[in-house]
Amino acid sequence: MTAPRTRIVGRPQSRIQIGEWIDMAARRTPRQACFVSPSGTRSFAEVRDRVHRLARGLQRMGLRQGDRVAVLATDSPEYVETFLALFKLGAVAVPLNYRLSPAEITTLLRTAEASWIFVGDRYAPDVLRAWPELAHLEHVIGYGGAEGTVPYERVLLMGTDGVLREAVVEEQEVIALAFTSGTTGLPKGVMQSHRMWKTMSANAVLEYRFLRDEFRYSASPLYHVAGLGLVLNAICRSSTSLLIPQWDPAELLTWFRKGLTDVFLVPTMISSLLRQPGVSPADFATLRSVFYGAAPMSPDLLTSAMAVMDCDFYNGFGAGTEAGMQTVLTPEDHVRALHGHPHLLGSVGRPGYNIDLQIWDAENNEVPLGQVGEIVTRSDMVMSGYYGQPEKTAQVVVNGWFKGGDLGYLDEEGYLYLAGRKDDMIIRGGENVYPIEIESTLAACPGVLEAAVVGVPDPHWGQTVRAHVVLAPESDATAEDIQRFCRERLAKYKVPDQIRIHRDALPKNASGKVLHRLLREST
Template sequence: MQLSRLCPGDWVTLNARYFPGNDCLVAADGRVRTFAEVDARVTRLVRALRAAGVGRGDRVAIMAVDSPEYVELVLACMKLGATYAALNFRLAGPELRTVLTASQAKLIFLSARYEELVEGCFPAAAAHVQERIAFDKTEAGLTTYEDFLASGEDGGEIESVTTDEEILSISFTSGTTGVPKGVLQSQRMIKAVTQSGALELGVRPGDLLMSGAPLFHAGGFGHVLYGVSRAAGSVVMPQWELETALHWLQSGRVTEAMLVPSMIIQLLGHPRVTDADYAGLRSIMYGGAPMPTSVIRRMSEVFDCDLHNGFGAGTEAGGQLTLRPEDHRRALAGEEWLLGSIGKPAFGCDVRLLDPEGNEVRDGEVGEIASRGDTVMSGYLGQPELTARAVRDGWFIAGDLAWKDEEGYLHLAGRADDMIIRGGENVYPVEIEDVVGAHEDVEEIAVVGEPDAQWGQVVTAVVVLRDGAAPLTVEALREHCRGRLASYKVPTRVVALHEFPRNASGKIHKQELRRQLGEGLA
């Protein structure tokens, strides 16, 4: 007998029944769609997708800036049981071709600004795409989202019939020229991540949420789902825009916000940031990059609300740890050491610190963060060996190193790999090294992250040049990378060395390289 489950696709319908007039999606310009209106549009969209040949398990790609329509499309896919692939709109052409091929999507929905970029994927990289649909008018006259929506039949409620292990989302964590990491997110995972986040933040019916993270990002759409699941609304900005964000925070309507440190630093530097008392703002969730203590203190003074610091592998395992408001209050009252912590396990997440043999380390010793719970992914698309390395006996291991103090708070000790986190975005050095290493004047290349007050980390390219080559400038390197890498991956600094520090096996010693850069020796 098939048990009847409450699926993510049912959330909007349930809240349309009991909270029909509550704001659901609020555009940056103030246009509002209630839960009743969004549910009616999502229901019609499900029927339009079915008529277009999209069924349970089929895939739909999205290459677009954020909008209420974008959210409706994802909700419709969840209700239908189709798998959506939200693509990073910052990807360059080669990166997009790689992930679009991997997605095997039947349809792709896009913003007009990316029409030419998507067109460049045809036919080889997108032979599986049967139709392109635009959220706005395009030069080629593609079917618009509203026309596609109108093609669906009107009618009563549609009940979701998906099971918890069905894959609702494929989230690509990087767009390399090789095989991308497509994270398979099940209904179980999405439900658990949403429940954990909504509970930790205390989201209530009638709240209005705002996230600075884009919808293709796990944190961005996850924050919207907190609202959808709890009859709360979400402000949806096309992209991060400082003036728009400040306007909404000062409107008195936004109750919860999620921002990365670079956004908070921009807000605190705005000349009008103290023009409001932010009386309606209950809390801010920050994370995704290191946050200076001075910025946390200033944020508390200006916004005067609860603060949450979230840490985790959002795409693969949701929020693993959180430093809660009571912890921030202790820290700001004098126990400042707490602000250097990444907190304690989030709701629904079990966390351990393991040694290389997989044994739990003692308090005070550094170990690799491992977590388990319903928030863990189902694996990587088409990469069973990579999945087996990342998920061991149900425990997800991302390569983050930490130690636990006597009160049970975890403190980050570094990363087992060399991932760079710039403004909340994960940057993988290998893909940048491949591009920069192809420059005719570069003999060897190593890409590392360096601390930055605004972005948390920035990308630095350390090179050994070929004999007789002229100095490589940042401008020349940017020109070389243009069209091959997303802008946030392009190095902001170039350092030339005669030779690299190396370990015993002859490999470039990145830890020593970072030390030299920090001391100004490189």
Template sequence: MVSHRISVGESVTMTARNKPDAPSFLFADGSHHTFVRTNARVNRLVSALRAEGVGRGDRLAVFSLDSHRYVEIVLAALKLGAVYVPLNYRLRRGEIDTLVARAGPVAFFYDVRYEELLRDLPEAHESIRLFVALNDGDAADGADSRYEALLATGHEGEPAVVATDEDVIGLAFTSGTTGLPKAVLQSQRMMKAIINEQVIEYRMRPDDVRYSAAPTFHITGICQLLMCVAYGTPSLILPQFDARTTLDFMAADKLTAVFMVPTMISTMLGLPDVHDHDYERLRLMYYGAAAMSPNLLRRAMDTFGCDFLNAFGAGTEAGLQAVLTPEDHRRALDGRPDLLGSIGKPAYGVALKIVDEDLNELPPGEVGEIATRSDMVMDGYLEMPEETERALRGGWFRAGDLGYLDENGYLYLSGRKKDMIVRGGENIYPIEIESVLAEHPAVAQVAAVGVPDEHWSEVVRAWVTLRPGTTATGEELAAHCAERLAKYKVPAEFRFVDALPTNASGKILKRELRTWE
């Protein structure tokens, strides 16, 4: 029996009826859209896509900077019962081809700034029937784009929406390069739970005006926008994070809450006039995706004079997992500085424990793998049953993050089991970099590790041994990587050594490399 539920996509319909003239999206030039306008555009897109034969279960890929059109596509997919596939716009063509081949989208929406990169993409992938530019190179607002032409063919009537909580509505990739990338199956149930969780933990208020600097291709970014749509409050949308514009909106008292990663906060604190304002309307700055040093956090708290909240989670696969609340931050300043090293306590509705390899729960103070169970957990990985079984064993999700709980239930990170590197909020898997560098004719062995960085939190350092009789420089290897990898994955440092540390079976010991200078 099909269970008919309210779809996440219908949130814009309900808000448009309750607050038709309220702003939905704010833009840097001072203009805005209303909720009734946003809903009408989403309905036009649903109608137009159905006329093109796009329907329930079809996949719609998006490769673009952030815009109201991006959000419209996601909302239209949710009303259609289709699956949206967000792609990281920093990827290179080979990475894009790998993901498109895995996803098999029938429609591909893109920003014209990437037109040359995406040239002949439909010819390379027969699944793509619609190849739609979201904007026009000669029109900043995209008024003459193919996207707007497509909308013009649709009508504004409310479409029939049939949704079940078990429907897969998002297909997001955890990695984008060599090997078989993991495509995360995100259900209606998962997205609804994340949005409801955010309303509670991120302390939404009716007078909020929010900005999330997380890109829309991240589940953090899109769910925060959808949270505001559902709650009926406006969101500032910028194509990409811009410290100057963000600070101007904050200084003009146009924002009440802002989400950023630590790197962005560090950039804003470097602006010359950052201390010249009172930020009277700003009440919450929440951060996540990477660790923030206590020194940076104290500087930010002193400068902006608002509450701070740390959000931790394996968002793509398990949503929000732990929260260090504003009250915890205030306690830290009042004599508990150790709390600033914590990522908080389990979020609302989240069961969390520290486990060993056999999923046995460990006592406080003992390091193990972080495991959580909640309605925010994914349905699994596309066509990867063994990986799914490993990640969701017994219903508990494990991402490979290591940590421990103290006697009071606060969670502290201890590292990453899979050696994942987090640079400025972006996840980097060392195998991606190592595979590319191994293709260079001079490279014999390579190991990529993360090293601390005050601005980026972590950067990539590549340890390299060269083949006998060959030479290579760091600049040469960086250029080799830059041709094949997204810019943020290119190592910031190259260290050349005669041999890498290995164990008895020949496996490179990265834990030793992290202690090398």
């Protein structure tokens, strides 16, 4: 295919912009598959040409640099094409969590002052109903062409010819407004700069060792920084990404059999895969690496996964939306853990490339090794701030250091161990109780698939410990069994006073982290 004509005005030739990544990949490997999805395969050359057509079509419709453009849909090649076009035009992308209620979506669109939205057919009726309430919204583009929207493919047709005028985007300019998952309350709009996104990709490609011949899948949805970031990393390396609408263990197993080489999953997803009927090591014959996040993996699950999947494992920890990746537990660390150093499986690794990490007390002083405090990092991945909330920004960004509210401690070798979130810490009768320690114990209890621990008010102790556990379908464990297991392994004041048994998964955010706030609020 012939590359579309492009005019680049005033861009410093020494500075690469994210909007150019698809062009560079298409020149490097034009026939290589960029996206594989249930609907087919698109090469890098095809994706480049579609992105150029989309960008020209949007310019003809009046899109300007700096316009806020929301995206509300499940994962698809078109979703990524949209972001690539927006990066070329210097617009501000606003990815929205499709799991939110229509009222919540309306609030976020109003907060973001979005003047454009790309929407999937499933969510188009809700957006169209809310449109009269949204003073800034001017254009609704439908991926499926739902009635009342401008069909996505029509916008591409509008950009069939003509000259694309790409924007010059400075490093400090905001290119995305991503809302937090709301683990601690209402979502906040995180301003993400061009520099932040470039640095996140560079760090990930280095630390997770991306290669050009990969066929990679991320279970993190594209509206989350990890989901879109991993696809952009693959574009940087001219490797192939699998895009399926939503996580489904049975469907993913079929893709493993079709040659997947690398995946990002959370531990509960790995557990679900290993429990699929008939699963065997032969299903993972091409698999090279599993990158997992959101929580440390229990030693039993990791041992089982490594035996069946027989590949490298990475654990990544970070503030994601607000500060990118922070630490990495490498494949070598995992092997070392299984050969005489099992404590490392409770760690989330050491700081990644060009990331400064410290542990602070309440007065912002660095604490000694082994002492629990707040995890803070400084890097080029720290956000530009919360949109319209300077006071909240000042609370979490102190002299360039990001304070995300996660607690932890460092050992003598520089490994980081999590101790939960500052807001989740339980004070029972004057004793500090860190939920993550109890959760790790519960994860080792026979029959327990996942667990979360919260503090609940108590007139005598101030707070007591309540555990929420999800049991395997075949388990007949009782609350008394689980408490007995904990009493044999924990100090008395850490043993859960209450056990809530669930048969369904615990509530989680987009990155797979359990929403402790919702569990605390449950009666």
